[in-house]
Amino acid sequence: MSKFVKKNRDIPVEHYINGIKKADRVVLAQAITLVESNAKHHFEKAQQIIEALLQKKSKSIRIGITGVPGAGKSTFIDSFGTFLCEQGNRVAVLAVDPSSQVSKGSIMGDKTRMERLSRHPNAYIRPSPSGGNLGGVNRKTRETMILCEAAGYNIILVETMGVGQGEFVVRDMVDFFLLLVLTGAGDELQTMKKGIMELPDLVVVNKADGDNKEKATHAKREYNTILHYLKSYTEGWITKAVTASAKEEEGISEVWDIIHSFQEYTKKNHLFYEKRAEQQRNWLHDLLKQELYRYFYNHAEIKEQLIKTERTVISGEKSVASSALDLLNLFMEKKI
Amino acid sequence: MSKFVKKNRDIPVEHYINGIKKADRVVLAQAITLVESNAKHHFEKAQQIIEALLQKKSKSIRIGITGVPGAGKSTFIDSFGTFLCEQGNRVAVLAVDPSSQVSKGSIMGDKTRMERLSRHPNAYIRPSPSGGNLGGVNRKTRETMILCEAAGYNIILVETMGVGQGEFVVRDMVDFFLLLVLTGAGDELQTMKKGIMELPDLVVVNKADGDNKEKATHAKREYNTILHYLKSYTEGWITKAVTASAKEEEGISEVWDIIHSFQEYTKKNHLFYEKRAEQQRNWLHDLLKQELYRYFYNHAEIKEQLIKTERTVISGEKSVASSALDLLNLFMEKKI
Structure with missing residues (x-):
């Protein structure tokens, strides 16, 4: 796959968009591979393709x-x-x-x-x-x-x-x-x-x-x-x-x-389209929350502190609310 | 209640701790009022009382x-x-x-x-x-x-x-x-x-x-x-x-x-204590997530932008993932 990934850097967005519109299975597969990639430049390209095809x-x-x-x-x-x-x-x-x-x-x-x-x-x-x-x-x-x-x-x-x-x-x-x-x-x-x-x-x-x-x-x-x-x-x-x-x-x-x-x-009764709109809204909010967690829980200092904090709240040494506040203040002070 | 709130600023933490230990209902009620208050200085006092009584x-x-x-x-x-x-x-x-x-x-x-x-x-x-x-x-x-x-x-x-x-x-x-x-x-x-x-x-x-x-x-x-x-x-x-x-x-x-x-x-079978420990851990994480959301969703610029973003993702003008990323970048750039 890494070979393909390197090569497809030069393939323009239009290639994917037109290929998919023409129901080309090979191009569809390539576009899905872009969507599935975790690389940042693939993400941006994938979003451009999606937005053109929405x-x-x-x-x-x-x-x-x-x-x-x-x-x-x-x-x-x-x-x-x-x-x-x-x-x-x-x-x-x-x-x-x-x-x-x-x-x-x-x-x-x-x-x-x-x-x-x-x-x-x-x-x-x-x-x-x-x-x-x-x-x-x-x-x-x-x-x-x-x-x-x-x-x-x-x-x-x-x-x-x-x-x-x-x-x-x-x-x-x-x-x-x-x-x-x-x-x-x-x-x-x-x-x-x-x-x-x-x-x-x-x-x-x-x-x-x-x-x-x-x-x-x-x-x-x-x-x-x-x-x-x-x-x-x-x-x-x-x-x-x-x-x-x-x-x-x-x-x-x-x-x-x-x-x-x-x-x-x-x-x-329009429930079909109402539900789709609701799913879009839910997806946006789920994504926001999920990424917000990820920033927080992947923060090196938070990670380190959290292990200690869990221990002290379970043993009853420190209150949950003040422990949470300390962690949040730590997070907000730091630049991510 | 505001009268009491002003007055109790001077009551030392020990008054609450000792009163509760002696099962004094009036003091218990006063301490719960502190816990229920949304004022910052009440929060700190309440946490001190709770930590002494855990x-x-x-x-x-x-x-x-x-x-x-x-x-x-x-x-x-x-x-x-x-x-x-x-x-x-x-x-x-x-x-x-x-x-x-x-x-x-x-x-x-x-x-x-x-x-x-x-x-x-x-x-x-x-x-x-x-x-x-x-x-x-x-x-x-x-x-x-x-x-x-x-x-x-x-x-x-x-x-x-x-x-x-x-x-x-x-x-x-x-x-x-x-x-x-x-x-x-x-x-x-x-x-x-x-x-x-x-x-x-x-x-x-x-x-x-x-x-x-x-x-x-x-x-x-x-x-x-x-x-x-x-x-x-x-x-x-x-x-x-x-x-x-x-x-x-x-x-x-x-x-x-x-x-x-x-x-x-x-x-x-120790499930009783295991469940309590689990509840403490869950409470900590719930609180962290809840406050993280609150910071995010109460951010003035996010609030303003979110209304527009919801509209564009539902109508299919913009992709959900790139919209979410834009909002998160906006949040992370700003000092809270």
Whole structure:
């Protein structure tokens, strides 16, 4: 990659902008690499490209897909994505793993995970970027979405990977959120993070095939009971549970029908665009806060002092409020 | 109050420390007023008092009490608090209302709300402080807890009031969290904030009396079903639902028995102290972040620029990341 990075210093911004507008996959990949780079001069170039490609009203739908380990996310995305491509859609698959410091999913890995989809000319698959500065994975994924949409991908599938706060991060960057589960709500819900059951717009009980079909139908009923008690994430929309089999390709078109009705409903009452505007505002503020922390917690003297401070407040030697004030004064006095 | 504020400038720190150690209610009230003051010289004095009274290992139990509007929080605390006082405990009742800018609950108001308890010599009732600087209500309540414990109150009841993030704030400052509900889980849960069902260590279906008894028993079963699916907040502890009637004083001693077993269980496996240490650490970091935001968002030039920036990122004129960077650079350049 370092070879490419050196070479692309001379490539003008217009090359990327025009290439993406013409849906050139190679140029799209190069632009995403710029977005994902942690180098300062790449950041500036990437922002120029993004600003030229920002759409006032994007025509895409952004779908987040999460699920318990083993729920068959890859197989589901392979089936679902292929189905969408065959209907004439152009589908981009992005992965988000906020816990990854180095890129875990390689392109080869993702291509093996989604064999059929990766061969489809209408599909574009991009693995999870690694962290780094200025908003990390969160920013990189959002900006990659913008580039993919500008290249004509009208359906963006964002998959959460790894452990951590991935679900909450992705929920706030998509229009529709799908939770993939398996049989047995009781056991499964115990392993999920708090509050996750209140995020999805649809719960899909996967692997409803063969011997498992009956168990899956039972799990669907259990999930519907729980969902009945919880508040829907999207105002006025009733989150339901359905069964599907990615392997036997059953229930896949029904999932799309539900997403389609959701889109119609939220566009009719303007919730769709209101939510997108809110997401933009949230993203700005998240980024501001995140970077403010980063300045603070990476400050050499703060770092050193903080270890001592934690110890004294836990042992009850010093009050929390006066300790915090001392640290903040230290930070404000110093030039960053 | 301003008269008192002027006068107490000359009262030495030792007066407060010794008075509180002697459980002098008047001095305790004066010290809490210092803690609640937003004046800088009061803050410094308050911190000196707190540091002198910090206990290495507090013997108190801190119980958070929340509930849907109309669930009968005041009546429950009146009954429960009086029961605890009659058993020889000394009970302090604090209210937390993060949404209040000015103090909403007056002392008279709280005394009327909890008539029996407010007359008991073992009880001390303090209304919610108003916001203000450096950690606001959150800090003031935590510090008031420290003062009350130093004055010999061994049970601290922290009541959440108003709307907002009160439940989450209080959950992180108490050992045990109790959710008060009414009949009909289905309707009620729809009105609760997301994730709240995963906070309590005990759910109490209140008003289980007269005609309502049967409905309350049904609601208890419903809540136990939901709780079965959700993850307990406290590791290894199974959160259950029980019925109680504050009016007929039924189920009140059972609630205390459950809290008592909880305390035994968590002290035996050290979770009790580990959680308190974690809460101290969280408090420090929350305070740091909160104040860092406050510096940033109250900066005159940032304020002005932010309104414009929000507009341009929502309309798609400028990228979020470069907008955020511009604002941060503006902040870092300026001396605060």
